[in-house]
Amino acid sequence: MTPTDFQTIEESLGSLFFILVLIYYFTQLGRLRHRKKLDDTDGVKKVKKQMLWGIPVFIVLFFAMVLSSSLLL
Amino acid sequence: MDEFYHLIDWALCLSGLIGLWFFFSRTGGPLNKAQAYMSVFREKGIYNPSYGLAIAFVYALLDIALSIVIYVWFYNDYWTDSDFGIAHLGRVILLYTIVLVSLHVFLPKIDNRHLRKTINTVDYHKMGLSMAAFVVVCVAVEYWLKRFVYGMWYGEESESILATVAVVASTAWIASSVYTSLNRYESIKNASERTLGALKTRHAPIVFLRSFVLDKPQRKGMTFDEYICSTFALNSQPIVSLSDPDDFLPTGGSIKIQSTDEEWESAINTLLMECRAVVIFEGKTVSLKTEMAKIQRFHIPHDKVFVATPPQNYRLAAWNDGKITERKYTLNYIWNDFVKALDTYGGMHGLPETDPGECMIFSFDKHWNCKAPVKKTGKDFLGYVVDQTVVHENDKCDYISLAEKLNRFELQHTQVLSKSDEKRIEKAIIKALIMSALMSLAVILLIKLLVK
Incomplete structure (x- = not known):
C-alpha cells in the first residue's frame, strides 16, 4: 500500500466519521426540540446529558479509529 | 482496495441522499410550501386555506421566472451541469425563505374567529381540481425548461429516464394530495352545519373530552373523531364534543360545539349534566385537566365515565x-402524564403507568379504581360504551332546549372577514411577494457580479 492510498483511506474514514457525528447531533437536536414541545423537562435534561457525553465519546472514538487504522493498514 | 473505496463512496452517497431527503421532506414540494405558508397565516389569525394556496400559486410562477433569469444570466460555457443544478437548488431555498420571512413581516394580525356553522357556498371540489391542474402545468413547464431549454439530464439515457419518472411520480402525488386536501373541505362543509337542535332522538348524548391536538391529524382522509364515529348511528345516539374555534371548518364525526374562550367551561358543565356517558381520551392540555376535575365536582357516576386511548396512528x-426514534418514549410519556392528571384532578386511580396500547377502554368501580381494560376497535368502540351505559339510557333529553342552552356559549359572530381586513391581507401578500421577487433578483445579481 502506498502512502497516497493510506492518506485516501484516512480521509474517507474521517469524512464518514464526521457525517456520522453530524447525523447523531442532528437527531439529538430533533429529539430535544420534540421533548421541549411536550414540556418534558426530565426528557430534555436526559437528551442534553447524552449530547454532552457524546463529545468525549466521539473524541475517544476518533482517536481509536485513527490509531487502529494506522496499525491495521 | 477498490472495493473499500466503493464502499466509502456508497456510504457518503447514502448519507448525502438522507440529508437531501430530510431537507426536501420539510421544504420540498409545493404542497409542503403551501402548508408552511398556511401556518404563517394561522399564526396571524387567518384560517382560510385559500390564502396559503394563492401564495403557493404565485410562488410557483415566481420560481419559474427566476429559473429563466438564472438560465439567461449564468448558463454559459464556464458552468457545468452540476453548477447549474446547485444554482437551481439555491434559488429554491432562497425564494422559499424570503417569501416565508416577508409574509411574517408584512401580514397583519387579525382576529378571525367566527362561528363556522354557517352555509358555506365555496365549491372546494372545483378549487381542488383547478389547483391540481395548476400543479401539473407548473411542473410540466419546469420540466420542459430543464430538459429541453436548459439541457439538464442529458448525460446518460438512464439518467434522463430516471429524472422523468421521478418528476411524473412526484407530480402525480403532489396533485392528488392538493386535490384530496381541498376536496376534504367539500365533504365536511355540510357536517359543520349539523346542530343539536335538529336531532329527532331523545337519547342523552355521549360526550367526548379530548385535546384538540388529537382531532387535527387525518388518516385515510378522516380525523380520529370521524374514524370512530364513521360506522356509528349518530342520529339515534348523538356524540357531542367541543371543537377548536380556530378550525377552518369543524370536522365531521361528533356534533361540535364551537364555544368561546370565556364560556367553554359553561358549555362543558351543561353537557356533563345532560350526558349519558363521558369518554376521556388521553391528552396533555390544561383544559383536559379542568374537565377531569369537573367530573368529580359534578358527581358524575363512576359507571358513566370511560378513559380511552385512540388508535396508534392517530396517537403517533x-x-x-x-x-x-421517539415513538415509544412519547407514547409512554403522554400516557404517564395523563394518568397522573387523572389521579390528581379526576380522582381516578389504578391505571397502568406505562402505555397500555391503542384502542383500550378503561372503566371504573364505585371507588374510582380502574377495572381491567378492554380493547375495542372501529364501531365496537362506541358500541361498548353504549352497552355499558344502558342503565343510564333515558328518552328524556330535549335537544331543542339543550341547543338553546349551549347556543349562549357558542361564538356568535358569523362574518368570515370584513372587507377592510381582506384588503389589508391582500395588500400584505402583494407587498411580500414583490419584496421576495426583488430580493431574490438582487441576491442572484450579486452572485453574478461576484462570479465575474
Whole structure:
C-alpha cells in the first residue's frame, strides 16, 4: 500500500466519521426540540446529558479509529 | 482496495441522499410550501386555506421566472451541469425563505374567529381540481425548461429516464394530495352545519373530552373523531364534543360545539349534566385537566365515565410529530402524564403507568379504581360504551332546549372577514411577494457580479 492510498483511506474514514457525528447531533437536536414541545423537562435534561457525553465519546472514538487504522493498514 | 473505496463512496452517497431527503421532506414540494405558508397565516389569525394556496400559486410562477433569469444570466460555457443544478437548488431555498420571512413581516394580525356553522357556498371540489391542474402545468413547464431549454439530464439515457419518472411520480402525488386536501373541505362543509337542535332522538348524548391536538391529524382522509364515529348511528345516539374555534371548518364525526374562550367551561358543565356517558381520551392540555376535575365536582357516576386511548396512528400523529426514534418514549410519556392528571384532578386511580396500547377502554368501580381494560376497535368502540351505559339510557333529553342552552356559549359572530381586513391581507401578500421577487433578483445579481 502506498502512502497516497493510506492518506485516501484516512480521509474517507474521517469524512464518514464526521457525517456520522453530524447525523447523531442532528437527531439529538430533533429529539430535544420534540421533548421541549411536550414540556418534558426530565426528557430534555436526559437528551442534553447524552449530547454532552457524546463529545468525549466521539473524541475517544476518533482517536481509536485513527490509531487502529494506522496499525491495521 | 477498490472495493473499500466503493464502499466509502456508497456510504457518503447514502448519507448525502438522507440529508437531501430530510431537507426536501420539510421544504420540498409545493404542497409542503403551501402548508408552511398556511401556518404563517394561522399564526396571524387567518384560517382560510385559500390564502396559503394563492401564495403557493404565485410562488410557483415566481420560481419559474427566476429559473429563466438564472438560465439567461449564468448558463454559459464556464458552468457545468452540476453548477447549474446547485444554482437551481439555491434559488429554491432562497425564494422559499424570503417569501416565508416577508409574509411574517408584512401580514397583519387579525382576529378571525367566527362561528363556522354557517352555509358555506365555496365549491372546494372545483378549487381542488383547478389547483391540481395548476400543479401539473407548473411542473410540466419546469420540466420542459430543464430538459429541453436548459439541457439538464442529458448525460446518460438512464439518467434522463430516471429524472422523468421521478418528476411524473412526484407530480402525480403532489396533485392528488392538493386535490384530496381541498376536496376534504367539500365533504365536511355540510357536517359543520349539523346542530343539536335538529336531532329527532331523545337519547342523552355521549360526550367526548379530548385535546384538540388529537382531532387535527387525518388518516385515510378522516380525523380520529370521524374514524370512530364513521360506522356509528349518530342520529339515534348523538356524540357531542367541543371543537377548536380556530378550525377552518369543524370536522365531521361528533356534533361540535364551537364555544368561546370565556364560556367553554359553561358549555362543558351543561353537557356533563345532560350526558349519558363521558369518554376521556388521553391528552396533555390544561383544559383536559379542568374537565377531569369537573367530573368529580359534578358527581358524575363512576359507571358513566370511560378513559380511552385512540388508535396508534392517530396517537403517533398527534403526539410524536414524525420522530421515529421517539415513538415509544412519547407514547409512554403522554400516557404517564395523563394518568397522573387523572389521579390528581379526576380522582381516578389504578391505571397502568406505562402505555397500555391503542384502542383500550378503561372503566371504573364505585371507588374510582380502574377495572381491567378492554380493547375495542372501529364501531365496537362506541358500541361498548353504549352497552355499558344502558342503565343510564333515558328518552328524556330535549335537544331543542339543550341547543338553546349551549347556543349562549357558542361564538356568535358569523362574518368570515370584513372587507377592510381582506384588503389589508391582500395588500400584505402583494407587498411580500414583490419584496421576495426583488430580493431574490438582487441576491442572484450579486452572485453574478461576484462570479465575474
